[in-house]
Amino acid sequence: MFIPQNIVDDLRQRDCEELADRLGIEINRHKAYCFLHSESVPSLSFHPSKKNVWHCFSCGKGGDAISFMMEYERCGFTEACEKLCAIYGMVLPSGKPTYVPKRRLTSQSVSRRNNLDFDKPFDTEIAEWLLDNLILTHNAQYFLFEKRKLNEEIIYKIGIKALDDSRTISQKAWRKFGEKRCRASGLFGEKGYLSFWVPCIIFPYRDRKGNLLGLQSRYIGDDKKVPRFQFLSCQKTHLFNMPLLNEIMVDNDLYLTEGVTDCLAVLSSGKAAIAIPSATIIPEDDLSLLEGYKLKMMPDNDEAGWDGFMKLRLALAKKGISIFKEDIPAEYKDYGEWYSSNRDFNYEDKTE
Structure with missing residues (x-):
């Protein structure tokens, strides 16, 4: 209209x-x-x-x-x-x-x-079904492997998926789970489509046991007015990549990053990393899980990055946990940019 x-x-x-x-x-x-x-x-x-x-x-x-x-x-x-x-x-x-x-x-x-975190409970079954029925699209592969130069094994291990068009998968979900349940799930908007701006990459948030806690999207389209990151309104925010805590020993180095994409870059460089959703969203209920690790952080090279680090350090200090700051070169905005700028990788060669 x-x-x-x-x-x-x-x-x-x-x-x-x-x-x-x-x-x-x-x-x-x-x-x-x-x-x-x-x-x-x-x-x-x-x-x-x-x-x-x-x-x-x-x-x-x-x-x-x-x-x-x-x-x-x-x-x-x-x-x-x-x-x-x-x-x-x-x-x-x-x-x-x-x-x-x-x-x-x-x-x-x-x-x-x-x-x-909102009146509607997060419907784990529908969300898991969505992940099972989505793939890592060509657009997502280009963004992750060519632009960000991330490690493929890590991306697939975490179970990251993507969505270019929400119509078909939304219709399948409604047929499988029914209109009433889909509407109550908090995963779909008023018109019946998934509540994510597309095209997007979808990151699953899981607890230490691997149980799905929520989904976050990263918009990879060209519309500058669309928010880059988006959580579903039916879920509580958590740390990203918590299953990693089962794989590393206490007293080991553990990087805590600002956002998922920086976390994936640190993981791709061979370091252990988990993430807070953003510099302004700190899931304080999960911070106790970090006790005993040698926490490190490489904040973004801007005022917001420094403020986010200080806010996180204070939240951790209240739980008796310390975190140490490491600097990235001043000419780079964040760790992800530093990592991708110093990697030799050709996406076209990988896809031939």
């Missing part, structure tokens, strides 16, 4: 804090618990003077009222505009749309949601 430009311009100027209130998000002093991830301290912020702007200081998401609705409802641009028009009583060329916001999120319900 075509959204007239004058309506788009109007929606972009709407007060984001007022919109959040209309959607039932409890706000205190221009702050709220972010609905995109678990957290114990409100990090979703609204600027008192720039009212058409929102920003989360934890996950980094932000934008205007349209992007807020896209993230809140996990929908596309057009659908977000339609929902906003319904909220503000704006009539589109096709007529006035209807929209019922989600239930009100109070501070107590958000706190419960952040402890359990």
